[in-house]
Amino acid sequence: MSNVLELVNIRKSFGDELVLSNLSLTVPEHTATVLIGASGSGKSTLLRCINLLESIDDGQIFLDGQEISDPLINVDDVRRRLGMVFQSFNLFPHKTVLENITLSPIKVHGKSKDEANAHAMHLLKRFDLADKADQYPDRLSGGQQQRVAIIRSLAVSPRLLLLDEVTSALDPVLVNEVLTAVRDLKSDGMTMVLATHEMGFATQVADEVCFLESGNIVERGTAEQVLHNPQNPKTQEFLKRVHQAGRL
Amino acid sequence: MSEKQSSAWSPSSREIQRRKSRRAISRKQIGIAAASSILVLGTLLVILVTSPGWETVKATFFDIDYGKEVFPTVVKGLWINLQLTFIGGAAIGVIALGLALMRTTKSPALTPFRFLATAYVDIFRGAPLILIILLVGFGVPALGLRGVSSNVIFLGTVAVVLTYSAYVAEVIRSGILSIHPSQRAAARSLGLTSGQTMRFVVLPQAIRRVVPPLLNDFVSLLKDTGLVSILGVTDAVRAAQINASRTFNYTPYVVAAILFLLITIPLTRYTDRVIRQRTSAQNSEGAI
Numbered sequence: 353m354s355n356v357l358e359l360v361n362i363r364k365s366f367g368d369e370l371v372l373s374n375l376s377l378t379v380p381e382h383t384a385t386v387l388i389g390a391s392g393s394g395k396s397t398l399l400r401c402i403n404l405l406e407s408i409d410d411g412q413i414f415l416d417g418q419e420i421s422d423p424l425i426n427v428d429d430v431r432r433r434l435g436m437v438f439q440s441f442n443l444f445p446h447k448t449v450l451e452n453i454t455l456s457p458i459k460v461h462g463k464s465k466d467e468a469n470a471h472a473m474h475l476l477k478r479f480d481l482a483d484k485a486d487q488y489p490d491r492l493s494g495g496q497q498q499r500v501a502i503i504r505s506l507a508v509s510p511r512l513l514l515l516d517e518v519t520s521a522l523d524p525v526l527v528n529e530v531l532t533a534v535r536d537l538k539s540d541g542m543t544m545v546l547a548t549h550e551m552g553f554a555t556q557v558a559d560e561v562c563f564l565e566s567g568n569i570v571e572r573g574t575a576e577q578v579l580h581n582p583q584n585p586k587t588q589e590f591l592k593r594v595h596q597a598g599r600l
Numbered sequence: 601m602s603e604k605q606s607s608a609w610s611p612s613s614r615e616i617q618r619r620k621s622r623r624a625i626s627r628k629q630i631g632i633a634a635a636s637s638i639l640v641l642g643t644l645l646v647i648l649v650t651s652p653g654w655e656t657v658k659a660t661f662f663d664i665d666y667g668k669e670v671f672p673t674v675v676k677g678l679w680i681n682l683q684l685t686f687i688g689g690a691a692i693g694v695i696a697l698g699l700a701l702m703r704t705t706k707s708p709a710l711t712p713f714r715f716l717a718t719a720y721v722d723i724f725r726g727a728p729l730i731l732i733i734l735l736v737g738f739g740v741p742a743l744g745l746r747g748v749s750s751n752v753i754f755l756g757t758v759a760v761v762l763t764y765s766a767y768v769a770e771v772i773r774s775g776i777l778s779i780h781p782s783q784r785a786a787a788r789s790l791g792l793t794s795g796q797t798m799r800f801v802v803l804p805q806a807i808r809r810v811v812p813p814l815l816n817d818f819v820s821l822l823k824d825t826g827l828v829s830i831l832g833v834t835d836a837v838r839a840a841q842i843n844a845s846r847t848f849n850y851t852p853y854v855v856a857a858i859l860f861l862l863i864t865i866p867l868t869r870y871t872d873r874v875i876r877q878r879t880s881a882q883n884s885e886g887a888i
Contacts, residue, residue: 400785403789405785405788405789428788428791428792428793429791431788431789431790431791432791434789435789436786436789438782438785438786440782442782442783442785442786443786444783444786444787444801444805445805446804446805446808455787455790455792455800455801456790456791456792459792459796459800460790460791460792460796461791504790505789505790508790508791
C-alpha cells in the first residue's frame with residue numbers, strides 16, 4: 353500500500369504565534385486519518401497547508417512521493433489532485449448546484465459540458481440530490497449544501513480529500529446526512545484527512561486518529577486506542593471535556 | 601400534510617377582527633398623509649404665486665408658448681447627450697473593468713500596470729470634470745497631433761470617459777474586494793487558476809453586487825454630459841443657452857431641465873427598486 357500523503361516536520365507560524373511545530377504524518381492509500389483537538393490546535397491550518405492555501409515555514413509535504421512544498425511547483429496542478437471541503441461550504445452563490453459541480457471539470461480538467469453534466473448528475477443521484485441540480489445554493493438546507501460541496505470536490509476524482517470540520521455549521525439532524533455521505537466515500541476507498549469534533553463519527557471512519565495539541569500530534573493510533581483508551585494526559589483531559597459536553 | 605392544512609384553513613373570528621382594525625388604521629394614516637400633503641404643498645404654492653416678483657418670473661422662466669417654440673431644438677440637443685451617454689458608457693465600462701482588474705492583480709508581471717492604474721485613478725478622480733473637459737477639449741487640438749480628431753463632440757466624450765472610468769473602476773474594485781476570501785479559497789482548491797477564479801467566481805458576484813451604485817453613476821453620467829456644452833457642443837444645455845441669450849427669456853433652461861428629469865427620475869426610481877430588491881434578497885429579516 354503506497355502513501356498518498358506524507359508530512360515531514362511541518363512548521364507554520366502566523367507572526368509570533370506558532371501554529372504547527374515539527375508535525376509529521378503519513379496517510380496511506382484508501383485510509384482515513386481523523387484529526388481531533390480543541391479549536392485553535394492547528395487542524396484547519398494543517399489542512400490548508402496540505403492544500404497549499406497556506407505556505408509552510410519549514411518541513412516537507414509529499415503527495416504521491418512528489419514534494420509539493422517546493423516553491424517551484426505548479427500549485428494549480430497540485431490542487432487539481434486534491435479535494436477540499438470547508439466548514440462553511442463555500443458554494444458559489446451565483447451558480448446552480450450543477451454549475452458549482454461542473455465548473456472545475458469543464459474549466460480545469462477540460463471535460464466536455466455533456467460529459468461533466470452526466471458525471472455530476474450521476475453523483476447527485478447517488479447522494480440523493482438529483483432534484484436540486486438546477487437550484488441555487490441558498491435555496492438548500494445546510495446539510496444539502498454541504499453534500500453538494502462534497503460532490504463538487506469529488507467531481508474531479510481527487511487523489512486525496514481534505515474535510516475541514518464539515519459538520520460544525522450544521523444542526524444534529526443535518527450532521528447525520530453529511531456524515532452518511534462521508535462514510536459512503538470511505539467505503540468506496542477514498543483517501544481522506546478529516547478534522548472533526550464528532551467523536552462517534554471519528555470512531556466509525558478513522559483508520560488513524562491524531563490528537564493535536566498546540567500544533568503538534570501528541571497522541572496517535574486507532575480510534576479504539578486514542579478515543580477510548582488515551583495514554584497522554586492532554587488527550588484524556590480533552591476527551592473528558594468533550595464527554596462533559598455530550599459529544600462522545 | 602401542511603398543504604392539506606392550509607387549504608382547509610379559514611381565518612378565525614379574532615383574525616377577521618384584527619384585519620378590520622388594520623384596515624381602519626391604514627385608512628386613518630392615508631387620510632393624515634393626504635391632509636398634510638395638501639397643507640404643505642398648498643402653502644408653498646400660495647407663497648410662490650403671491651410673491652411680488654411672480655409675474656416677472658412667470659414671464660421669463662415659464663413662458664409656455666416660447667417653451668413650445670424652443671422644444672424641438674432642445675430635444676435635438678438632448679439627443680446628443682443621450683448618444684454621448686450610451687457610447688461613453690460602453691467605453692467607460694470596458695476601461696473601468698480593465699483598471700479595476702489591474703488594481704486588484706497580484707501578478708508580478710503586471711506590477712507597472714498596477715502603479716499606472718492607481719496613478720490614473722488618483723488623477724482623474726481627484727480633478728474636477730469641467731477642468732478635464734477644458735484641458736482635453738482645448739489642449740488636444742493645440743497639440744496638433746496627426747490622426748487625432750479635433751471634433752468637439754469626440755473630445756468632450758473622451759474627457760467624460762477619462763473621468764468616469766476612474767470613478768467606475770473604484771466601484772468595481774470595491775465590489776471585487778467585497779467578495780469573501782473563502783470564495784477564492786474554494787475556487788483555488790478546485791484547481792482554478794487565479795485568472796479563472798477572477799473570471800468565473802469573483803467577478804460575476806462582484807458585478808452583481810455593484811449594479812446599484814453603477815446605475816447611480818449612469819444617472820450622473822447622463823447629467824454630466826451637459827458639461828461638454830462648454831466646448832461648444834450643441835447639446836440640450838447649449839441649445840437652451842443659445843435660445844435664452846437670444847431673447848433674454850430663460851424658459852429654454854426650464855425646458856432642458858424638465859427633459860433631463862424625465863429621463864433621470866425614472867432611472868433613479870428604477871435604481872432604488874434594484875437596491876431594495878437586493879437588500880431584501882440578502883436579508884432574511886426583510887420585513888423590518
